[in-house]
Amino acid sequence: MPSTDCSPKDSTKNEPVAPERPVTLRGIGVSDGIAIGPLLPVGRRERQVVEKELLPEEIEPEIVRFRQAVDATRRELQRVRDHTAQALGEKEARIFDAHLMIVGDDFLIEEVIARISARRRNAEIVFLEAVGRYMDAFKNVEDAYLRERQTDLHDVVDRVVDNLLGISDVDLSSLPGPCILAAHDFSASQTAGMDRHNVLAFATCLGSRTSHTTIMARAFEIPAVVGIPGLMDQLRAGDTVIVDGTRGLVILRPEPATLRRYEALIEERKEWFRKVEQELSLPAQTRDGFRVQLAANVELPEEIDAVRSTYGVGVGLFRTEYLFINRATLPSEEDQFEAYRKTAEEVFPQSVIIRSLDIGGDKFFSDIAVPQELNPFLGMRAVRFCLSQPEVFRCQLRAILRASAFGKVRVMFPMIATQEELAQTLALLKQAMQELDERGEPYNSHLDIGIMIEVPSAALIAHRLAPYVDFFSIGTNDLVQYALAADRSNPDTAYLYQPGHPSILRLIREVLEAAWAHGKWVSMCGEMAGDPLLTPLVLGLGIHELSMSPVALGPIKTLVRRLNMYEVEALAAEALRQGTAREVTELCRDLLRRTAPELLVAENSAPAGATCTENRCA
Ligand code: PEP
Numbered sequence: 001m002p003s004t005d006c007s008p009k010d011s012t013k014n015e016p017v018a019p020e021r022p023v024t025l026r027g028i029g030v031s032d033g034i035a036i037g038p039l040l041p042v043g044r045r046e047r048q049v050v051e052k053e054l055l056p057e058e059i060e061p062e063i064v065r066f067r068q069a070v071d072a073t074r075r076e077l078q079r080v081r082d083h084t085a086q087a088l089g090e091k092e093a094r095i096f097d098a099h100l101m102i103v104g105d106d107f108l109i110e111e112v113i114a115r116i117s118a119r120r121r122n123a124e125i126v127f128l129e130a131v132g133r134y135m136d137a138f139k140n141v142e143d144a145y146l147r148e149r150q151t152d153l154h155d156v157v158d159r160v161v162d163n164l165l166g167i168s169d170v171d172l173s174s175l176p177g178p179c180i181l182a183a184h185d186f187s188a189s190q191t192a193g194m195d196r197h198n199v200l201a202f203a204t205c206l207g208s209r210t211s212h213t214t215i216m217a218r219a220f221e222i223p224a225v226v227g228i229p230g231l232m233d234q235l236r237a238g239d240t241v242i243v244d245g246t247r248g249l250v251i252l253r254p255e256p257a258t259l260r261r262y263e264a265l266i267e268e269r270k271e272w273f274r275k276v277e278q279e280l281s282l283p284a285q286t287r288d289g290f291r292v293q294l295a296a297n298v299e300l301p302e303e304i305d306a307v308r309s310t311y312g313v314g315v316g317l318f319r320t321e322y323l324f325i326n327r328a329t330l331p332s333e334e335d336q337f338e339a340y341r342k343t344a345e346e347v348f349p350q351s352v353i354i355r356s357l358d359i360g361g362d363k364f365f366s367d368i369a370v371p372q373e374l375n376p377f378l379g380m381r382a383v384r385f386c387l388s389q390p391e392v393f394r395c396q397l398r399a400i401l402r403a404s405a406f407g408k409v410r411v412m413f414p415m416i417a418t419q420e421e422l423a424q425t426l427a428l429l430k431q432a433m434q435e436l437d438e439r440g441e442p443y444n445s446h447l448d449i450g451i452m453i454e455v456p457s458a459a460l461i462a463h464r465l466a467p468y469v470d471f472f473s474i475g476t477n478d479l480v481q482y483a484l485a486a487d488r489s490n491p492d493t494a495y496l497y498q499p500g501h502p503s504i505l506r507l508i509r510e511v512l513e514a515a516w517a518h519g520k521w522v523s524m525c526g527e528m529a530g531d532p533l534l535t536p537l538v539l540g541l542g543i544h545e546l547s548m549s550p551v552a553l554g555p556i557k558t559l560v561r562r563l564n565m566y567e568v569e570a571l572a573a574e575a576l577r578q579g580t581a582r583e584v585t586e587l588c589r590d591l592l593r594r595t596a597p598e599l600l601v602a603e604n605s606a607p608a609g610a611t612c613t614e615n616r617c618a
């Protein structure tokens with residue numbers, strides 16, 4: 001059963017406080033923006049299952065109660081399935097067929113009913129014992145697909161027990177009105193079926209920049225703060241809450257002065273975005289006439305429309321993981337081809353860089369045996385995983401290649417760490433091309449091939465890798481985590497997660513020099529590219545192609561239009577002489593203060609009026 005314990009490892013952090021007091025909680029701001037609204041806690045931490053011995057006359061009513069709970073669960077799941085089919089399509093909705101199958105399993109239901117009579121115990125206890133045996137059996141099966149079905153089983157079990165206990169959880173597919181959701185974490189079924197037009201913001205105990213909830217939040221431009229220890233201990237439904245996704249703050253029951261300050265901030269933001277919108281059609285060009293190439297990072301195909309119509313840019317990073325996760329089976333070559341072709345056609349005449357599957361780390365999927373690892377970020381992730389599953393890899397490569405006949409498609413490989421890995425990857429790409437030749441399928445045999453530079457070893461041997469590729473794309477999200485050995489999803493090591501660290505600047509310069517020496521182009525698609533504080537530095541270092549979350553495109557274009565290339569180059573030269581991230585960041589802050597103070601975020605500082613609890617991020 002999923003843990004419902006949100007308590008922090010260190011009890012001095014985000015300690016529970018008297019419920020009526022205003023309190024500011026710190027987490028990781030993962031999706032920009034500010035929202036104010038009523039709180040809706042989602043979760044079942046109140047649940048307590050107590051064993052009860054039944055009198056003979058209580059047995060029959062207990063069986064009826066159990067049947068009713070199962071029926072209610074079935075109806076709930078059917079509703080979620082219908083909603084998902086409507087919102088996301090039939091394919092995504094099929095994930096709930098597995099849930100429905102479990103709740104319709106006569107064998108399990110009859111077993112529970114028989115045991116209620118035989119053991120004369122309440123339904124919750126008997127049901128949990130029975131499914132406990134199922135879960136143990138699941139744990140030991142060889143088949144990865146069946147093993148993965150454990151998650152579905154957990155979800156169904158939670159729902160049945162809640163129905164037995166009369167705990168009604170929030171129906172996320174139909175929210176009562178605009179609200180801010182707070183939860184320990186959201187399951188795949190919850191985010192997929194969410195009534196997102198009524199979700200003003202998210203706050204969760206767990207989560208990382210790349211967790212499921214986070215990716216959704218950013219894609220739908222919903223402010224979000226994750227990784228907040230103790231969050232669920234501090235909440236009351238209906239409380240007014242401020243979620244400041246930009247600063248990573250959640251303010252519960254704010255003082256009137258704080259509310260006013262934030263309302264003013266929202267107005268300032270709106271005003272700023274109105275200005276930004278007016279500049280959207282203007283070129284991303286510095287004051288001294290230097291053109292910068294902007295592109296979007298895309299997680300979900302449904303974002304493409306806005307990328308094209310609102311921002312008119314291409315796609316610098318198409319994360320393909322979303323085609324693979326939260327589904328019962330692997331996507332076929334045809335499924336993938338359709339998604340890639342559609343994207344290529346929609347963004348044309350701009351280009352799309354399709355990144356091969358980056359599964360592992362903290363992204364998971366349902367159908368392939370991913371070994372349980374002690375350090376998943378250092379394990380069988382991304383291209384390592386793909387090289388270990390050449391059939392799956394070649395299937396994706398064929399789909400990407402086929403899409404290249406329908407637009408400007410480029411392909412890119414994540415997590416390359418060695419020259420041998422690159423050679424193996426290119427060999428598989430060649431094989432995929434030969435397979436298409438044999439089938440007579442068209443593709444662009446001259447499509448640009450690139451690798452992500454996100455492992456320090458690759459940055460340091462970039463001069464060795466450059467001859468084999470057309471471009472590098474620097475993935476700072478991972479480069480920073482691997483260079484500073486700071487798990488990007490661990491709130492406790494967030495203080496070490498420093499994109500402005502001198503080591504990162506040196507790695508970037510190394511990559512640029514190698515690329516320039518070989519006449520190759522370099523882009524950046526990590527979050528650093530779209531962080532207004534650091535974008536000038538990135539430009540000054542020599543990267544002029546930046547790919548970022550669509551929501552960052554407007555502000556960054558406005559920023560670019562206020563910069564001078566000579567200024568940012570001087571900033572980079574000065575930054576390269578510093579010894580600490582703090583010094584580098586100070587230089588960047590100075591420049592931003594002078595050029596676009598609206599974009600300056602006082603990181604980790606609560607605006608005046610907010611009462612802070614212990615701060616673990618400072
Ligand atoms: C990165 O690591 O910077 C990157 C863009 O890839 P992802 O965030 O998907 O790992």
Ligand code: MG
Nearest residue numbers: 454475477478
């Ligand atoms: Mg990465």
